[in-house]
Amino acid sequence: MLELVIISALNGILYGLLLFLMASGLTVVFSMLGVLNFAHAGFYMLGAFFGFQISKWFGFWWALLLAPVVVGLIGAAVERFALRDIHRSGHVAELLFTFGLAYVIEEVVQIIWGKDPVDYRGPSSLDFPAFSIFSTNYPSYKVFMFAISVAIFVALLIVIKRSRIGLVVQASLTHPQMVAHLGHNVGLVFTLVFGVGIGLAALAGVIAGPILQTQSNMAASLIALLFAIVVVGGLGSLAGAFVASLLIGLIQTFAVSLDGSLASLFGPLSPNAPQFLIRNIWTVTIAQVAPIIPYALLILVLILRPMGLFGTRET
Amino acid sequence: MGKIVLAVLLILMSLSGFALAQESVRIAYIDTLSGGGASVGVARLKAFQFLAEDVNAKGGILGKKLEIVPFDNKTNAQESVIQAQKAIDSGIRFITQGNGSSVAVALTEFVLKHNERNPGQEVLYFNYSSIDPILTNAKCNFWHFAWDANSDVKMEAITNYIKATPAIKKVYLINQDYSYGKSVRAAAREMLAAKRPDITIVGDELHPMLKVTDFSPYVAKIRASGADAVISGNWGQDLALLLKAAGSSGLDVNWYTYYGVATAGIPISLKQVNLDHKVFGVTEGIANVDYAPSREFEKRWRAKYGEDFVLFAPRQVNEIKMFAAAAEKAKSFEPIKIAFALENMEIDVFNGGKGVMRKDDHQFFQPLYVASFGELKASEPFDEEGTGWGNTVAAKIEANDTLTKTSCKMTRPQ
Amino acid sequence: MTELLSSAPISRAVHGPRLRFYAVWGGVAVLLVAFPSIFTSASSLTTFSLVGTAIVFSLSYNILLGQTGLLSFGHAVYYGIGAFFAVHSMNLIPQYGLPISLPFVPLIGGVAGLLLAVVTGWISTRRAGTVFSMISLGIAELAVALALILTDFFGGEDGISTNRTKLPAWFGWHFGPQLQVYYLVAFWVFVSALAMYALTRTPLGKICNAVRDNPERVQFVGYDPHVVRYLAFCFAGLFAGIAGALAAISFESANFTDLGWVKSGAVIFSTYIGGTGIFVGPIVGAIFFVYLSLSLSDYTSVWQLYFGLLFILIVKYAPGGIGGTLLMHRLPLRVGRLGVVLKTYAIAAVPTLLLVAGFVLAVETLVHHTVNANEDPQIKAFGVSFDASSPMTWITALMLMLFGYILGRLTWRGVTRAWDEARTIASERGVPS
Numbered sequence A: 001m002l003e004l005v006i007i008s009a010l011n012g013i014l015y016g017l018l019l020f021l022m023a024s025g026l027t028v029v030f031s032m033l034g035v036l037n038f039a040h041a042g043f044y045m046l047g048a049f050f051g052f053q054i055s056k057w058f059g060f061w062w063a064l065l066l067a068p069v070v071v072g073l074i075g076a077a078v079e080r081f082a083l084r085d086i087h088r089s090g091h092v093a094e095l096l097f098t099f100g101l102a103y104v105i106e107e108v109v110q111i112i113w114g115k116d117p118v119d120y121r122g123p124s125s126l127d128f129p130a131f132s133i134f135s136t137n138y139p140s141y142k143v144f145m146f147a148i149s150v151a152i153f154v155a156l157l158i159v160i161k162r163s164r165i166g167l168v169v170q171a172s173l174t175h176p177q178m179v180a181h182l183g184h185n186v187g188l189v190f191t192l193v194f195g196v197g198i199g200l201a202a203l204a205g206v207i208a209g210p211i212l213q214t215q216s217n218m219a220a221s222l223i224a225l226l227f228a229i230v231v232v233g234g235l236g237s238l239a240g241a242f243v244a245s246l247l248i249g250l251i252q253t254f255a256v257s258l259d260g261s262l263a264s265l266f267g268p269l270s271p272n273a274p275q276f277l278i279r280n281i282w283t284v285t286i287a288q289v290a291p292i293i294p295y296a297l298l299i300l301v302l303i304l305r306p307m308g309l310f311g312t313r314e315t
Numbered sequence B: 001m002g003k004i005v006l007a008v009l010l011i012l013m014s015l016s017g018f019a020l021a022q023e024s025v026r027i028a029y030i031d032t033l034s035g036g037g038a039s040v041g042v043a044r045l046k047a048f049q050f051l052a053e054d055v056n057a058k059g060g061i062l063g064k065k066l067e068i069v070p071f072d073n074k075t076n077a078q079e080s081v082i083q084a085q086k087a088i089d090s091g092i093r094f095i096t097q098g099n100g101s102s103v104a105v106a107l108t109e110f111v112l113k114h115n116e117r118n119p120g121q122e123v124l125y126f127n128y129s130s131i132d133p134i135l136t137n138a139k140c141n142f143w144h145f146a147w148d149a150n151s152d153v154k155m156e157a158i159t160n161y162i163k164a165t166p167a168i169k170k171v172y173l174i175n176q177d178y179s180y181g182k183s184v185r186a187a188a189r190e191m192l193a194a195k196r197p198d199i200t201i202v203g204d205e206l207h208p209m210l211k212v213t214d215f216s217p218y219v220a221k222i223r224a225s226g227a228d229a230v231i232s233g234n235w236g237q238d239l240a241l242l243l244k245a246a247g248s249s250g251l252d253v254n255w256y257t258y259y260g261v262a263t264a265g266i267p268i269s270l271k272q273v274n275l276d277h278k279v280f281g282v283t284e285g286i287a288n289v290d291y292a293p294s295r296e297f298e299k300r301w302r303a304k305y306g307e308d309f310v311l312f313a314p315r316q317v318n319e320i321k322m323f324a325a326a327a328e329k330a331k332s333f334e335p336i337k338i339a340f341a342l343e344n345m346e347i348d349v350f351n352g353g354k355g356v357m358r359k360d361d362h363q364f365f366q367p368l369y370v371a372s373f374g375e376l377k378a379s380e381p382f383d384e385e386g387t388g389w390g391n392t393v394a395a396k397i398e399a400n401d402t403l404t405k406t407s408c409k410m411t412r413p414q
Numbered sequence C: 001m002t003e004l005l006s007s008a009p010i011s012r013a014v015h016g017p018r019l020r021f022y023a024v025w026g027g028v029a030v031l032l033v034a035f036p037s038i039f040t041s042a043s044s045l046t047t048f049s050l051v052g053t054a055i056v057f058s059l060s061y062n063i064l065l066g067q068t069g070l071l072s073f074g075h076a077v078y079y080g081i082g083a084f085f086a087v088h089s090m091n092l093i094p095q096y097g098l099p100i101s102l103p104f105v106p107l108i109g110g111v112a113g114l115l116l117a118v119v120t121g122w123i124s125t126r127r128a129g130t131v132f133s134m135i136s137l138g139i140a141e142l143a144v145a146l147a148l149i150l151t152d153f154f155g156g157e158d159g160i161s162t163n164r165t166k167l168p169a170w171f172g173w174h175f176g177p178q179l180q181v182y183y184l185v186a187f188w189v190f191v192s193a194l195a196m197y198a199l200t201r202t203p204l205g206k207i208c209n210a211v212r213d214n215p216e217r218v219q220f221v222g223y224d225p226h227v228v229r230y231l232a233f234c235f236a237g238l239f240a241g242i243a244g245a246l247a248a249i250s251f252e253s254a255n256f257t258d259l260g261w262v263k264s265g266a267v268i269f270s271t272y273i274g275g276t277g278i279f280v281g282p283i284v285g286a287i288f289f290v291y292l293s294l295s296l297s298d299y300t301s302v303w304q305l306y307f308g309l310l311f312i313l314i315v316k317y318a319p320g321g322i323g324g325t326l327l328m329h330r331l332p333l334r335v336g337r338l339g340v341v342l343k344t345y346a347i348a349a350v351p352t353l354l355l356v357a358g359f360v361l362a363v364e365t366l367v368h369h370t371v372n373a374n375e376d377p378q379i380k381a382f383g384v385s386f387d388a389s390s391p392m393t394w395i396t397a398l399m400l401m402l403f404g405y406i407l408g409r410l411t412w413r414g415v416t417r418a419w420d421e422a423r424t425i426a427s428e429r430g431v432p433s
Helices: A002-033 A040-058 A060-087 A091-113 A140-162 A164-174 A176-181 A186-208 A218-233 A238-257 A262-266 A278-283 A292-304 B002-015 B038-057 B077-089 B101-117 B151-163 B179-195 B216-225 B237-248 B266-272 B292-305 B314-330 B335-342 C002-038 C042-067 C076-096 C102-124 C129-149 C178-201 C203-213 C215-221 C225-251 C261-274 C280-299 C303-317 C321-328 C330-334 C338-371 C391-429
Strands: A129-133 A136-139 B024-031 B065-072 B094-097 B124-127 B144-146 B170-176 B200-207 B229-232 B254-257 B279-283 B346-348 B354-357 B368-374 B390-397 C378-381 C384-387
Touching (some): A002 A040, A002 A238, A002 B216, A040 A218, A060 C303, A091 C261, A136 A140, A164 A186, A218 A238, A292 C129, B024 B077, B038 B065, B038 B314, B065 B077, B077 B101, B077 C042, B151 B254, B151 B279, B170 B216, B179 B229, B216 B237, B237 B254, B314 B335, C042 C261, C076 C102, C076 C129, C102 C178, C203 C225, C215 C225, C261 C303, C330 C391
Parallel strands (some): B024 B094, B170 B200, B229 B254
16 A cells, blocks of 8 residues: 555656646746647647657657757747737637647647557666565656656756846746837747747657657647646746646546545445436546546636636736 | 638549449448547458458459448547448448447447338448447347457456466456446456356456556556456557556566457567566457468468558458358348348358357357467467567367357347 | 608618518528438438538537637537437437427427536636636536546446437427438527527627627626626527537437537537638538538548648638638629639639649658558549659659749739739728728
8 A cells, every 4th residue: 555655656746747847838838928829738749759759760868859859949930930920819819729730730640650659668778677666666767757857847947047038038927018118029038938838848748758658649638637737826837837737646646546436435325325326426436536636626726716826917 | 821722622522533333242341540549440441451352352242342431430429320321321231340339339229220210221230349248238139240259258268268277366357447347347257256266356446448657556456466367358558558567567467358469559568578478368369370271361461561560350351251151141132131141150260160140149159269479489470560479379269168148139020 | 752752761771681681591491491302312411410410509609709709618518418418308208208209309408508508607707718718628628527427327438329219209200211300400400590690689699799809898888798708608508509409319329429529629610610700600610511521531531630720721811711701802892803803813723722732642642651551552532543652743742832832922912912902992982891
């Protein structure tokens, strides 16, 4: 039991860190540009597939370096040549455009790599168990993922808090118009921020690909979750996104492994009790309910506290 | 510009010709040809077309060519019904499908209603891969025929194998938490209790379907239970990830699965984690069965498709073979006559031996093989997915030892 | 004398639009009745049922998107609940011997959709814009997850099936034959479309437009935008429920996928592509979408890609959709420049066609190499055969695209010029666009 808890906790934190890599880009872009990028998870998927392809040709470490850059550039191009114009037509058009883009990315991935999961493996140099928790081996690759995610987080923090561009980004998070008035090339900043956000998502894809299945349906299942994280954490808040990512990562992982239902706790329903629907609720497991929790949180937050847990701005 | 693109699309579409009905007997293949599950759907289509070519090379059926007409159902039950209607409208009287039991249920009900409401225009539904037992029990009907051993029949075969393997003492069950997984688990419990009351079931897990990305907690539970065998009906990523997690954590048990053999991606995963002859699957045939005709076919097939895993299933061969035989026997392509001809028909199945289409429930019974994946012997020429490892027969379960009871009560036409 | 003079023009102004209204709707009714005599095959009738359902669904969605400016990602939830209630009614009515025949079942679905919208609408519509979209997303995910948990009502993965012929007969009709179902669907499509059209002409409909354009101003005028959005939401739920029930009747089944992403996405696509600015837009979009999704998959295995690209192109270049774009041409028509504009289209169409053909050729060849690499390279796409392995194909594709693009840019300048001319003339003459 303890083994289960520790493994789940480790996996949960890892999953949360991966989610944060993706959500950080999304929340910064949302705060700055007001664009809710439906295609964000699609770029995560592109990162995973590019990572797979590049690692097939040149090895994993090159993939780690190149894939996020390539995908980030694609993202920047999308912003510069498409989103910026559509931005003028309003939020609905933007949302619809990114919605269509997500769809197209998935189709393109399917055409090029097919619909099956691809055999994306981590580097063979990391193919040994790092340590054992009781009887289960914990792979070094996962430790590596930890290390990278934390490093990125720290790097992001330093860049945002200490560098000049970071100051501009911070200011744009809360007062985008003012920043433009102050004469900064907000357009360039926007493109840069968008590109970096996409690049981060792609990086998450490159490192997560070998562990989670790399398959063309990866994005569809993630995007709603990412939205929930961004909203719950709060707009304009990287710390909020971090907390929300970890929270949701842990909830999802624990719920899946710690199964249980009212039936398992209290025994089966008596045959005399009303059966219709009640028996469904009686036997529903935590694992079935877990996927709902982020969305329930999403709705609650939007109703009760639209700024999110740590947000500094209204939507 | 967008509107011009749209206009162009419309023009291009209307310029295309329609496939005219020729002097051929057509089977509509209604399955997933786009979207998520398409690789399997497309592979099965190619297999059917390959088989049709073989049939036509030998002169066709009753002098007519056999043609497989594809329809994309996008793995959607309603879409399948629409495509079936389209097929029927273009004059096709035979439908085949296999991927997805919700689609299968929708199709079998549609076919039943259609035949009831349109006497004289009946169609038949050949189910080659949907193994929900409901199709040959509660929802059985005269027009549906199933060539894949359904989930209960497969469990019958597995448990008969376990019955003959006294070394297995503690069994762990792990399945996907939905109707199929639950039926696998229920069948396992019932049949093990009947055949090997000395076996203890040390764990019974239902996990969320297609949601788990890390099975190491489950593997830890299996290890903690002390099981020596695991039974699982898992498929797709739920099976691949489970086995990968088990292999990387060094868990030493035997896995008795439905889809552990003859599924894309599994061989590569198993080789990666070095699970040599630990994973068993139950299937109606594998490449390395010692039977010359099936090995010949396998060679021909692989010569055409190479290492890309474009799998065919022996049950598809059996289906086409029986269809041709039924038509010859009935000397007609009238669906009712073919259906009557198929009932209780016995044929030589693809991998050798005899199989019979049971009249009571239209379920095909054939010898089943419990096979394991691992290093090959010299006498086994076929490996899987370029790994160098392949499938080996562990046991052959004769058709009679796979029989299950059925609750089917179908109304037959005169 | 003045009375005589004054009465004539007024009556013409009043009768004109009314006449047009009856003519249009009367004509539609006649067409609906005559349709089965023109298209007699069972699959056209099934297709029509599909199209009809999609029309009602898209129109209901446009109450949210076009009229009130609310982009919902979860509209299929109300469609799905209508379908499930319809299916359960069709099972319960014969079981309990209730005297309700099939034509009333869509009403049951509508009420179900309405009730669900009433319950979820108040919190959904508190805010507009992105917040509304996110809440709709959350509710959609919740609904799908619940559908898989409450298997007694939703039937799990297999859904619930039924038999529509078991209900009490309606003037001798048991609705077994597809023709009878067609008339039922046609009737409800007509009634729903008419009702939704009427809605756009009521004060509520107009206030919805106002809320879409300027909610603050609406508040100043004295209406609460929240209430207005809520009412629009309820109406949208009502008609979505009717659409779901119609689908349930056609297919005699309901499944949890009716509530989900794919369905919600489909209605967004079809409504937007058709055009959210005019009433007829979603109708056009629904017909277009259903027709494409049914037939395009016969010609190419990557129809979804073409679809997505089409959608993006429309969002970027023709945000009014098909309907809106067609409507744009009223302006050149009014100043007598339509002929000129159309001529420039004809000229620009040629290189554009080449560009598209080249692109399609490239995509299909690429698909062949990545998906069907071991197959016979003589492939057919859109009815045209070509050899996918020959380098000539690639060269042809590239040349077509290059040629098409360069020439296209030149000829499209002609189109913009013609439009500019038309607009200048219009503004000179004071003609509204």
